[in-house]
Amino acid sequence: MSSVDIRHIVFDIGKVLIHYDPQIPYSRIIPDEAERHWFFANVCTHDWNIEQDRGRSWEEAETLLIRDHPEREEQIRAFRRHWHEMVPHAYTETVSLLESLIAEGRDVTMLTNFASDTFREAQKRFPFLTLPRGVTVSGDVGLIKPDVDIYRTHAQTFGLEPAATIFIDDSLANVEGARAAGWHAIHFTDARALSADLVAYGVQPLGDLDASGPTAATRV
Secondary structure: OOOOOOOEEEEOOEOOOEOOOOHHHHHHHOOOHHHHHHHHHHOOOHHHHHHHHOOOOHHHHHHHHHHHOHHHHHHHHHHHHOHHHHOOOEOHHHHHHHHHHHHOOOEEEEEEOOOHHHHHHHHHHOHHHHOOOOEEEHHHHOOOOOOHHHHHHHHHHHOOOHHHEEEEEOOHHHHHHHHHOOOEEEEOOOHHHHHHHHHHOOOOOOOOOOOOOHHHHHOO
16 A cells, blocks of 8 residues: 555544543433433434535424424433533544644645534634634534545645545444545544555554654643
8 A cells, every 4th residue: 555645534523533422421321321311313313413514504403393392302402402412522533633733834725524513612712713724514514524626625625636636534324435535435433544544555643653753731
């Protein structure tokens, strides 16, 4: 792989740079584990939430669910109200890699499935999200990964050559979507594996993975 000329590095955000877990606030809101499992399987489902990532407003999203589950109104509204609890900290080692790549002069951008408003909130809480050259937010463009069109939109927006681009995502489906768009892609599991994968592509980040370094302050 080292013969590949990688000139563009694209990071996903959730579960790559920042932690995301809806169970955190809901373990308090719905203490009963079986009921909470039912709620996420039947009310605030993944498919419901992904439409906010596609651009649907929270007001519309809440209205649709409350119409069908009026007895769950407060629990439904709690999803947006307590969203900040779902993203409690950054992954300091991955952030360190991101910062090292930028410091080295690499072309780094981000491509994320994220609602528009919660992404802006995340940028305020995690300032390193403003460091890359730019970002494509699914909620802004009305497309979501792994739809190949969002990768093409990102490449066109930022002038990326697909064959010289590598994408990092925790979702295998999103990794395959990037490959379908002609990109190279890495399935993210942890920062150390990512560093090794980047080296295999001829990308050697500066520094080491010392979580006690400056990015440790990104935990909030």
